Amino acid sequence: MRTLVGVLSLFFLLTAAPASLAEDAVSDDGSVVTINLTGNDALQYNVTEIKVAAGRKIKLTLTHIGKGTKEMMGHNFVLLKSGIDVVQFGLAAVSARDTGFIPEAKKDDVLAHTTVVGGGESVTIEFDAPAAGTYEYLCSFTGHFGTMRGKLVVE
Numbered sequence: 001m002r003t004l005v006g007v008l009s010l011f012f013l014l015t016a017a018p019a020s021l022a023e024d025a026v027s028d029d030g031s032v033v034t035i036n037l038t039g040n041d042a043l044q045y046n047v048t049e050i051k052v053a054a055g056r057k058i059k060l061t062l063t064h065i066g067k068g069t070k071e072m073m074g075h076n077f078v079l080l081k082s083g084i085d086v087v088q089f090g091l092a093a094v095s096a097r098d099t100g101f102i103p104e105a106k107k108d109d110v111l112a113h114t115t116v117v118g119g120g121e122s123v124t125i126e127f128d129a130p131a132a133g134t135y136e137y138l139c140s141f142t143g144h145f146g147t148m149r150g151k152l153v154v155e
């Protein structure tokens with residue numbers, strides 16, 4: 001019986017952890033929304049849906065919590081304008097290494113973006129929340145958009 005309780009509490013601990021981490025990742029003080037986004041060596045962001053109230057300033061920090069180098073396993077955060085296709089952007093970004101994986105021809109599709117970081121590094125950007133709507137974000141490093149993407153919902 002004791003073992004069963006132990007197993008169950010471990011189970012709850014494991015299943016509860018990601019959700020609480022995701023909640024901790026976003027905080028709103030009434031004027032500024034602080035977002036602590038992470039990327040790891042398994043091509044994952046910690047949060048794939050972020051809800052923000054309209055009119056806020058957004059302070060976003062992207063931290064690479066893995067060990068991969070910027071050259072091999074770099075991560076960034078690219079927020080696209082509403083209606084821009086993540087896959088098309090991601091494919092175009094493959095050949096845009098020299099410009100931080102922001103393709104010159106598609107830079108008008110971007111609302112905000114960070115530079116590329118490697119393992120252990122972080123970068124912070126600030127921008128105004130766009131108008132109410134849903135906006136997609138991705139890591140535009142070669143091939144990462146398959147798993148490293150999410151939605152910013154402004155309400």
Ligand SMILES: [Cu+2]
Nearest residue numbers: 074075139144
């Ligand atoms: Cu990445």
